[in-house]
Structure formats: structure tokens, C-alpha cells
Amino acid sequence: MTVAVIGTGNMGAGIARLLASKGERVVIGSRDPAKAAKLAEEIGAGAEGGGIAAAAKLADVVIFAVNYPQAGEAVREAGGFAGKVLVDISNPITEDFKDLRVGHTTSAAEELQKLAPEAKVVKAFNTIFAQLLPAEAREGRDPVQVFVAGDDEAAKKTVSDLVAKGGFQPIESGPLSNARFLEPLGEINIHFGFFLGWGTSAAPAWIKAAA
């Protein structure tokens, strides 16, 4: 299986580094192919880098690590996701990070699905700060949960397996429309992390109280 990561920012670089370190074949796609190639070289472990369309074309799973306002542009540049799993990790936040641009009746994940109707969109990773992606940042803690929502069960299983391979605990979170609830969870985590003093190791943990 080949995993493409689109975007070389905080989340893209972190996810690419984590998955490559766990033995996944990772191809990084950037608007600037040289930037992706340089990041891939830094990561090592067989990671490759190039343009967005080239990376997406090679991949079975495309992790979309682009900010919500640029989603349309990036989807157009990718050129098509037929038969591919497209992982939406976004929080569609406002410029001041304090609110969401969409919600209640839709979500960033559902909007991405509209932009790429041929893809199997799965929501994941939106409640995890980039600083928690390196395995060392999570050493000695309970497994950090990653909420996984989507309409295609096989695609959700593929993403859950990648999440587990990265050392996170995948939490089955229902259909893609549940991204309407996961994105506010990402937003409150941003409030905890940035505005309420918890820092970027904050992450939500869903518990089952003992019966």
C-alpha cells in the first residue's frame, strides 16, 4: 500500500515522518515538488516526494494535510481520487483559531467529499495536535485516541489500521456526517491547547465508566 501525504506543513510532515518510520511506503506531495523531495530526504525510510498530482496518483490512501480554505485548490491540483481513500484531518477554523467556519448542517469532511465525489473520504486525526504525532511525544501515556468517521467501512478499516500502526487508538466514530461533531471536538481541543493553558499535548479521551 502507498500512502500519499499532501502538504508539507506541521501535520503533513509529522504524519509522513510517523508512517514512514513504521514501514509504510510514503509519498509526499507539495505545490513545490522540490520542497516535498527535500522533506522526504530528511525523513529517509524510503519516503519519496514530488508534486501533488504525482503523489496522489501513486497512492491508495491520500492524507490531505491542507488547511480548509485551500481544500478546493489542492483537490483540483491533485487531479482525481477515483477509488482512493482520502483522509480529511482538517479543522475548518477561523483566522483567530477561536471558531469554526462550517458546522451543524455540514462539516469540512463532507465539503471535501463534495469536492472529490469519487473518493472515499474518512475523517481522522483532527483532534490531535501536530506536536503529538511523534511516537516519543506519547511515550509513557495511555494510548492517544484518534476518532475515525466515514461512510465506507473498508476505507475506515484501512485508516484505522494506519492510525494503530502510528501507535494511536482508533475509535470507530460512525458515518462521515459525524465529522459535524468531531470538528467541534477539534475546536475545543484548540481552546484547551492554545487559550486555556493546557498546551499542545492536550487531546480528548473518551472513556467508558465501569458498569
Ligand SMILES: NC(=O)c1ccc[n+]([C@@H]2O[C@H](COP(=O)([O-])OP(=O)(O)OC[C@H]3O[C@@H](n4cnc5c(N)ncnc54)[C@H](OP(=O)(O)O)[C@@H]3O)[C@@H](O)[C@H]2O)c1
Ligand atoms: N497543526 C495542528 O496541530 C493540527 C491538528 C489537527 C488538525 N490540523 C489540520 O491539519 C491541516 C493542516 O494543518 P497544518 O498545521 O499542517 O497547516 P500548515 O502547517 O499551514 O500546512 C498546510 C500545508 O498545506 C499546503 N498548502 C497550502 N496551500 C495549498 C494549496 N493552495 N494547495 C495545495 N496545498 C496547499 C502547504 O504545503 P506545501 O507548501 O508543501 O504545498 C502547507 O504547508 C489543517 O486542515 C488543520 O486544520 C492541524
